[in-house]
Amino acid sequence: xxxxxxxxxxxxxxxxxxxxxxxxxxxxxxxxxxxxxxxxxxxxxxxxxxxxxxxxxxxxxxxxxxxxxxxxxxxxxxx
Amino acid sequence: xxxxxxxxxxxxxxxxxxxxxxxxxxxxxxxxxxxxxxxxxxxxxxxxxxxxxxxxxxxxxxxxxxxxxxxxxxxxxxxxxxxxxxxxxxxxxxxxxxxxxxxxxxxxxxxxxxxxxxxxxxxxxxxxxxxxxxxxxxxxxxxxxxxxxxxxxxxxxxxxxxxxxxxxxxxxxxxxxxxxxxxxxxxxxxxxxxxxxxxxxxxxxx
Numbered sequence: 064x065x066x067x068x069x070x071x072x073x074x075x076x077x078x079x080x081x082x083x084x085x086x087x088x089x090x091x092x093x094x095x096x097x098x099x100x101x102x103x104x105x106x107x108x109x110x111x112x113x114x115x116x117x118x119x120x121x122x123x124x125x126x127x128x129x130x131x132x133x134x135x136x137x138x139x140x141x142x
Numbered sequence: 143x144x145x146x147x148x149x150x151x152x153x154x155x156x157x158x159x160x161x162x163x164x165x166x167x168x169x170x171x172x173x174x175x176x177x178x179x180x181x182x183x184x185x186x187x188x189x190x191x192x193x194x195x196x197x198x199x200x201x202x203x204x205x206x207x208x209x210x211x212x213x214x215x216x217x218x219x220x221x222x223x224x225x226x227x228x229x230x231x232x233x234x235x236x237x238x239x240x241x242x243x244x245x246x247x248x249x250x251x252x253x254x255x256x257x258x259x260x261x262x263x264x265x266x267x268x269x270x271x272x273x274x275x276x277x278x279x280x281x282x283x284x285x286x287x288x289x290x291x292x293x294x295x296x297x298x299x300x301x302x303x304x305x306x307x308x309x310x311x312x313x314x315x316x317x318x319x320x321x322x323x324x325x326x327x328x329x330x331x332x333x334x335x336x337x338x339x340x341x342x343x344x345x346x347x348x
Contacts, residue, residue: 067261070261070262070329070333074328074329074332077332078310098265101265101267104267104268105266105336105339105340105343106332106333106336108268108343109332109335109336109339112273112285112339113289113305114304114305114307116273116282118185118188119184121183121184125197125204128201128205129183129201129204129205129208130179132209133172133175133176133179136209137172138172
């Protein structure tokens with residue numbers, strides 16, 4: 064596998080969706096290629112950082128309006 | 143405007159027992175549903191804001207999503223997590239707002255990008271835990287700005303798969319595109335985000 068092959072299979076590699084033989088080829092390439100190792104590592108970090116990021120606080124006025132709408136309209140389903 | 147004086151049933155339900163809250167909400171217990179809303183409102187707002195990139199649309203989409211969720215609670219069968227079910231509703235509401243506001247500017251079709259454009263250019267190591275170099279507010283700004291720069295087609299695929307952690311199949315179904323199309327968009331989105339974050343996170347030679 065060459066560098067382009069690694070990039071093409073990168074997402075499937077992260078998602079454990081690669082055929083084991085292809086995954087082994089990819090890992091063999093990573094052992095030899097520093098650039099691809101860095102790309103794999105930093106792309107994985109990108110995903111992890113987003114995945115672990117705390118949601119921004121919900122602005123209080125937005126939250127108040129949401130709960131006002133819910134209070135006003137939720138009683139109607141039963142009728 | 144009916145403030146119930148009676149002790150709400152929701153208060154009797156342990157906070158961590160989501161299925162009990164859902165059951166109570168299904169039988170018309172508004173307090174139980176409000177507890178579910180409180181639990182997920184931040185994440186749903188983040189999702190609608192990230193998709194629409196517009197505060198007003200994000201708020202409307204969130205309100206509509208919770209109202210629809212309550213109306214259609216009977217359709218939730220409990221096979222999946224309540225949050226995943228809620229995400230589907232919220233994504234649909236947010237996509238509708240996005241399409242309505244900018245029907246000609248915003249296309250959810252995949253942009254034409256050559257393989258050359260997608261190929262990583264700046265290749266620098268980030269070191270361990272690069273996100274810890276930033277305060278939380280600053281980090282959030284960096285992440286939000288990078289996502290907002292993505293084409294909508296890439297942005298939505300990334301948010302659903304990597305932030306909301308839906309499966310490739312669920313994402314495909316929700317967006318009405320094929321599984322290979324989701325995979326292709328996700329790859330492009332991940333590479334583009336990596337590129338956008340690189341200037342902030344790369345290790346600086348000291």
